[in-house]
Amino acid sequence: MFPSAWEYHIAPQINDAVRWLLQEYGAAFDKFSNGLLKLLLSIQGMLQFVPWWGYVLIIAVLSWVAVKKIVPVVVLSLMPVIIGVFGLWGLAVETLAIVITSVVLALVIGIPLGILMAEVKIFDMIFRPILDAMQTMPSFVYLIPAMMLFGLGKVPAIIATLIYAAPPVMRLTSLGIQLVPKPAQEAARAYGATRWQLLTEVRIPLAMPSILAGVNQTTMMALAMVVIASMIGARGLGQEVLLAINRIDVGRGFEAGLGIVIMAIVIDRITQGMAKKWDPQKRA
Amino acid sequence: MDEMDTRRRNPEESPGSPEIAGKQSPSGEEKQAAIKINELWKIYAANDIDLDVEDEDLIKSLDESEESVVAVRDVSLEVNPGEVFIIMGLSGSGKSTLIRCLLRLVEPSNGQVVINGYDVTAMNKKELTEFRRHQVAMVFQHYGLLPHKSVVENVAFGLKLQGVPKEERRKRAMEALKTVGLEKWANYYPTSLSGGMRQRVGIARALVVESPVLLMDEPFSGLDPLIRREMQDELVRLQEEMHKTIFFVTHDLDEAMRLGDRMAVMRSGSIVQIGKPAEIFANPADDYVARFVQDKRDGIRKADEQMEKFAQARAQSEKVVD
Numbered sequence: 340m341f342p343s344a345w346e347y348h349i350a351p352q353i354n355d356a357v358r359w360l361l362q363e364y365g366a367a368f369d370k371f372s373n374g375l376l377k378l379l380l381s382i383q384g385m386l387q388f389v390p391w392w393g394y395v396l397i398i399a400v401l402s403w404v405a406v407k408k409i410v411p412v413v414v415l416s417l418m419p420v421i422i423g424v425f426g427l428w429g430l431a432v433e434t435l436a437i438v439i440t441s442v443v444l445a446l447v448i449g450i451p452l453g454i455l456m457a458e459v460k461i462f463d464m465i466f467r468p469i470l471d472a473m474q475t476m477p478s479f480v481y482l483i484p485a486m487m488l489f490g491l492g493k494v495p496a497i498i499a500t501l502i503y504a505a506p507p508v509m510r511l512t513s514l515g516i517q518l519v520p521k522p523a524q525e526a527a528r529a530y531g532a533t534r535w536q537l538l539t540e541v542r543i544p545l546a547m548p549s550i551l552a553g554v555n556q557t558t559m560m561a562l563a564m565v566v567i568a569s570m571i572g573a574r575g576l577g578q579e580v581l582l583a584i585n586r587i588d589v590g591r592g593f594e595a596g597l598g599i600v601i602m603a604i605v606i607d608r609i610t611q612g613m614a615k616k617w618d619p620q621k622r623a
Numbered sequence: 624m625d626e627m628d629t630r631r632r633n634p635e636e637s638p639g640s641p642e643i644a645g646k647q648s649p650s651g652e653e654k655q656a657a658i659k660i661n662e663l664w665k666i667y668a669a670n671d672i673d674l675d676v677e678d679e680d681l682i683k684s685l686d687e688s689e690e691s692v693v694a695v696r697d698v699s700l701e702v703n704p705g706e707v708f709i710i711m712g713l714s715g716s717g718k719s720t721l722i723r724c725l726l727r728l729v730e731p732s733n734g735q736v737v738i739n740g741y742d743v744t745a746m747n748k749k750e751l752t753e754f755r756r757h758q759v760a761m762v763f764q765h766y767g768l769l770p771h772k773s774v775v776e777n778v779a780f781g782l783k784l785q786g787v788p789k790e791e792r793r794k795r796a797m798e799a800l801k802t803v804g805l806e807k808w809a810n811y812y813p814t815s816l817s818g819g820m821r822q823r824v825g826i827a828r829a830l831v832v833e834s835p836v837l838l839m840d841e842p843f844s845g846l847d848p849l850i851r852r853e854m855q856d857e858l859v860r861l862q863e864e865m866h867k868t869i870f871f872v873t874h875d876l877d878e879a880m881r882l883g884d885r886m887a888v889m890r891s892g893s894i895v896q897i898g899k900p901a902e903i904f905a906n907p908a909d910d911y912v913a914r915f916v917q918d919k920r921d922g923i924r925k926a927d928e929q930m931e932k933f934a935q936a937r938a939q940s941e942k943v944v945d
């Protein structure tokens with residue numbers, strides 16, 4: 340056993356620090372929190388406004404654009420019906436709202452940071468070790484700082500999810516830009532492209548397949564995280580799983596788990612298909 | 624003259640826009656060189672700008688070092704306006720580095736480049752950008768086309784950078800495509816074109832900006848012999864109308880003789896001989912040049928032998944038919 344005399348806790352200090360932070364900047368946190376909640380609620384409102392067959396239609400159209408094959412399109416667009424049949428529709432929409440909110444924010448933050456990493460060496464030197472460290476951390480860990488600052492509920496769930504999900508798109512944006520073939524870039528420079536023109540006319544468009552692969556990964560990570568974030572009040576399908584585990588209700592857990600898998604498959608197929616379509620090499 | 628034309632054609636370029644500095648007054652000098660290279664050096668090394676190239680020991684140590692390459696070594700030459708000037712040399716002799724130094728795609732370590740009176744080596748970033756947009760156009764061995772843009776968008780790319788409005792640049796790009804015979808391919812993407820066609824796009828892109836100087840780095844080397852020949856003839860035909868100053872890099876003496884008004888032979892960064900292709904062919908300055916010439920003579924002899932054999936075989940077969 341570890342000698343109990345050596346035990347020392349920093350928990351009180353951390354609690355004090357957080358309390359102090361919230362006291363000093365409480366207004367700012369509240370404002371931020373409210374803004375985020377408003378964004379979430381408006382997205383959720385839109386999602387709830389769409390009837391179930393609306394989703395079937397939307398998925399059919401999107402997957403047709405993405406995949407262009409009858410069988411996958413039919414299978415994908417009928418999949419959400421299963422979620423409805425299990426009585427999980429409302430929860431699934433709640434989960435989807437958090438995923439969409441976090442992904443939008445993760446992209447808005449992650450893509451520009453990825454571009455900065457590719458363009459400015461110092462950003463690369465700063466962010467790369469951070470991203471590496473983030474990758475090795477288990478997703479659970481992200482719940483703690485979010486909860487510290489924003490308590491329990493949907494807002495900390497969004498924060499944790501977006502922080503967990505942003506790295507892939509950052510990394511793949513930066514990587515994609517760095518791997519743009521040199522001859523194309525050299526030609527652009529030879530014809531008098533400024534750095535900005537080089538970036539917008541050549542580097543970003545040619546990195547698009549990689550960036551979209553990043554979008555796909557970020558979305559999948561967000562879905563995974565939002566399930567875990569139900570522990571701090573994200574609700575949705577994750578909470579259903581959590582309840583089932585607590586009550587050792589295997590069947591109920593299976594239904595909710597299947598619902599999550601269905602969401603994952605549909606989102607993954609559609610975003611991946613879109614990413615492939617964008618590849619300029621495949622255009623004729 | 625040419626350069627005035629380009630300026631006038633560009634509506635974005637108001638008289639109030641920043642003049643390119645370093646422009647030396649062309650008045651007085653009757654026959655100004657179109658491209659003037661003075662004691663130019665390029666050394667690929669960790670820190671290569673402003674090296675003391677006078678220091679022979681330093682150069683020697685850089686030569687011997689594994690980390691550094693002296694790619695261009697004290698090159699001085701002049702190209703006359705309207706001339707097709709060839710740089711020839713084996714692979715690795717520094718041709719690509721030299722041609723890139725002319726528009727500072729590669730930053731020279733030392734020396735001066737003056738193009739149509741513009742001191743390129745003295746320009747700041749902004750002036751250099753303006754210079755690249757209007758004064759020179761480059762054609763690359765590996766085409767350097769943009770795969771996400773259609774053929775016509777690729778051709779119009781230089782004009783887009785110049786700020787030419789969309790309608791006009793499309794119109795001018797279509798005209799340029801017509802000159803290289805690709806107007807039917809305007810809306811295709813480069814990936815669906817053959818090598819020869821892609822290079823035609825590369826040439827159209829260079830022509831459309833109407834720069835007085837054209838830089839070509841082994842533009843036909845990647846093409847198979849028949850297509851290469853066709854492209855060379857086409858360049859000759861175009862040059863008859865354009866009278867641009869063309870700086871053309873090749874490793875092929877045959878191509879040099881067909882296209883060049885004058886040529887320079889390069890060997891490990893230095894110019895070893897300058898002259899008319901026929902003169903160099905007749906009087907190679909050293910063994911290195913003689914080897915190129917010998918290869919070509921062998922080629923000609925082989926072709927002659929082939930022709931002879933062919934003629935004999937034909938004579939034979941005709942006899943049999945008789």
Ligand SMILES: Nc1ncnc2c1ncn2[C@@H]1O[C@H](COP(=O)(O)OP(=O)(O)O)[C@@H](O)[C@H]1O
Nearest residue numbers: 667692694712713714715716717718719720721
């Ligand atoms: N970016 C670079 N960094 C270091 N060395 C280079 C670089 N580019 C070219 N070199 C070297 O410079 C020499 C000349 O290369 P290059 O100009 O490409 O010759 P060429 O076009 O005649 O084949 C070669 O030895 C090559 O390895």
Ligand SMILES: [Mg+2]
Nearest residue numbers: 718719720841
């Ligand atoms: Mg070369």
